[in-house]
Structure formats: C-alpha cells, structure tokens
C-alpha cells in the first residue's frame with residue numbers, strides 16, 4: 571500500500587519549487603513596498619520586478635521592455651487577442667486561430683466574433699499540427715492576427731511555430747503563440763521564430779499561481795487592455811504582484827535541459843509501458859515533437875473518467891480532457907479535432923509529469939494501471955470483447 575500521492579497532473583498545475591517559495595518569502599514580509607512608491611521600500615520592490623523582467627526577457631531572446639507582467643496565461647491570452655483586435659481595426663477585422671487552442675483563446679475569439687470580428691478556426695492533422703499551407707491560404711487582406719498554441723495542453727503536440735511565424739511575417743500578419751505549456755520545456759526564441767506576442771505563466775513550471783507575462787515585440791500596434799494607475803509602462807495597470815514576479819523569475823532561472831531530459835526519459839518509459847496494455851493508442855505527436863511531460867492515451871472500450879477514479883483510489887492523480895475544463899462531461903474538443911471518435915475521446919486519459927516525478931512513481935503507475943484497465947474491461951461489454959481478441963492474438 572502506498573501512502574504518498576503520485577501526482578501526474580502537472581499539465582494542470584505544478585508544485586511550487588521550495589527554492590522558488592524561499593526566493594518569494596522576503597517580498598511578503600520584508601520588502602513589501604509598492605514598486606511605484608519612491609521610498610526605499612518601493613525601490614527595493616521595483617528593483618526585484620525589473621531584475622525579474624530581465625530574466626524572463628532573456629529566456630525568450632527578447633528585451634526587458636518587451637515584457638508585460640500579468641496575472642497568468644488567461645489574462646495574457648485575453649490581452650493579446652482583444653488588444654490586437656481593437657488596436658488594429660483600421661487594418662482589418664479577420665483573426666485566424668486553430669481548433670485545438672486552450673478555452674481562454676477560443677472563448678475570447680467567440681466574444682470577438684460577437685463584437686464584429688471574423689474568426690477562422692484552422693483544422694489540425696491527426697497528430698495535432700496545423701498545415702502551414704492552410705494558414706497561408708486562410709490569410710486575406712483583412713487578416714490582422716494569427717494565434718496558435720505552442721505546446722498543446724491536452725495532447726502535448728509542439729506546433730512548428732517557426733514555420734507558422736515565417737508565413738505571418740511574410741504576409742504582415744501579427745503572430746501570437748500561447749506558450750504556457752511549453753515554456754522552459756522547448757525553445758522559444760522570439761526573433762528566430764518570428765513571434766510578435768507570447769503568453770507565459772509561472773504555475774505550470776513550479777512557480778506561483780496567478781502570475782504570468784505577455785511578450786509584445788517592439789513596434790507591434792497594441793493599446794492597454796486594463797486601465798488604471800499606469801503600471802507596466804501604461805500597458806497593464808494594477809499593482810505588480812511582486813512576490814509572484816520574483817518567484818516566476820526564480821523558477822525560470824532553475825529550469826534546465828537536464829530537467830527536460832529527466833522528464834523525457836520517464837515520459838517515454840511511461841508511454842512504452844502503457845502501450846503494452848492491449849487496446850491502447852497514444853494521442854498526439856511522438857518523440858521530440860511532443861512535450862517532454864505529456865502522455866495522453868486512449869484505452870479502448872472503457873471510460874477515462876473511470877480509470878481516473880480508480881487511479882485516484884490508488885493515490886495516482888491523473889486527468890481527462892483539459893485540466894481547466896476537466897469537470898465538463900463532453901468529450902474533449904481537442905481529441906475530436908484530431909479525428910478521434912467520441913467513444914475513444916471518452917476513453918482517453920492524460921498523465922503529465924514534472925521534474926519532481928520519480929522513476930519509482932512511474933514504476934508504481936505501470937504496475938497499477940494495467941490492473942485498473944483489466945478490472946474496468948471485465949465489467950464493460952466492449953472491454954470483454956477486446957480482452958478476448960487480445961488473448962486470441964497473443
């Protein structure tokens with residue numbers, strides 16, 4: 571019997587790194603001044619915010635004055651889309667995005683449609699990639715923005731943002747990418763990849779919740795979306811979340827290739843072990859085109875929800891669908907967009923690792939999961955048939 575949880579829902583959120591919490595601590599109780607105040611307390615907080623800005627900028631090959639701190643990925647995405655849309659109305663009113671975006675992009679696009687903008691939702695292939703030719707075909711004289719998710723939160727597919735960015739630059743269309751899941755896991759270089767705007771957040775990478783950033787390339791026509799005291803160079807009003815911003819920078823400083831490789835190795839071990847269970851299929855892209863911490867598998871004939879519930883009894887935390895909308899009973903629109911049937915989408919489960927995931931936890935999961943699947947298939951008519959076929963084949 572295990573007494574400690576195996577947390578495999580790091581796509582939803584991660585444990586804050588104790589080193590990050592330690593770095594944040596003084597900014598709650600010692601240097602708690604408002605960064606806009608001109609006394610010494612304020613100056614100390616301002617210095618911390620500006621140092622953090624340098625760290626975030628450097629990590630994506632941007633300059634510090636191109637970084638705007640926000641309350642997280644949702645705000646950065648809303649800000650990017652709405653502000654670009656309304657600031658560039660003179661140029662056009664057409665936006666392009668994809669069918670596999672996070673809800674905060676899709677719902678913002680729907681709202682923009684209600685405001686009179688036209689939105690095209692591009693299809694993706696069975697691995698979750700947008701075809702760059704389809705993007706080029708969708709661009710019209712009226713197009714102002716293309717927004718595409720970098721690392722997919724459900725299926726882990728890493729979009730070829732360099733190819734997509736090139737097309738946008740060629741046609742003078744702004745390119746925004748939502749990099750909340752991919753940040754520090756795979757390269758983001760705003761210059762090389764022709765990116766105009768990037769959304770980032772801290773809580774997916776062992777930083778605090780409620781803090782993020784929006785990169786806006788110098789020269790991009792954008793107006794403030796949140797008005798007030800004029801913080802963040804007048805672009806995003808509101809007293810800065812100083813401890814959060816310090817923690818965000820600290821976690822970015824701690825990120826490393828070694829940690830990515832650790833996750834990659836355990837991810838591949840987990841995928842290999844799960845695919846040995848009959849009637850399973852990996853959803854999304856493979857190898858280095860997949861996020862280093864993402865596993866999403868379809869188990870034929872049984873419900874992902876039921877697998878998740880039984881895993882929970884064995885202290886393994888997993889998820890079905892998108893982390894943020896896991897309570898919805900509809901099959902995942904991302905899985906449907908890659909061509910999976912309703913039944914298979916309902917039979918899918920997401921397991922997401924972190925740099926704190928251990929080999930022992932993966933071994934435990936690989937011991938428990940086949941037992942859970944077997945148990946559920948025994949009570950599912952389709953599962954019984956599948957079991958029978960699998961036994962005949964082997």
Ligand SMILES: Cc1ncc(COP(=O)(O)O)c(C=O)c1O
Pocket residue numbers: 581582641642643644645647672674719721722723748749750751771772773780782893894
């Ligand atoms: C791809 C993606 N974008 C945006 C968000 C929203 O970020 P936040 O929770 O910081 O608002 C998430 C989080 O679930 C995400 O996975």
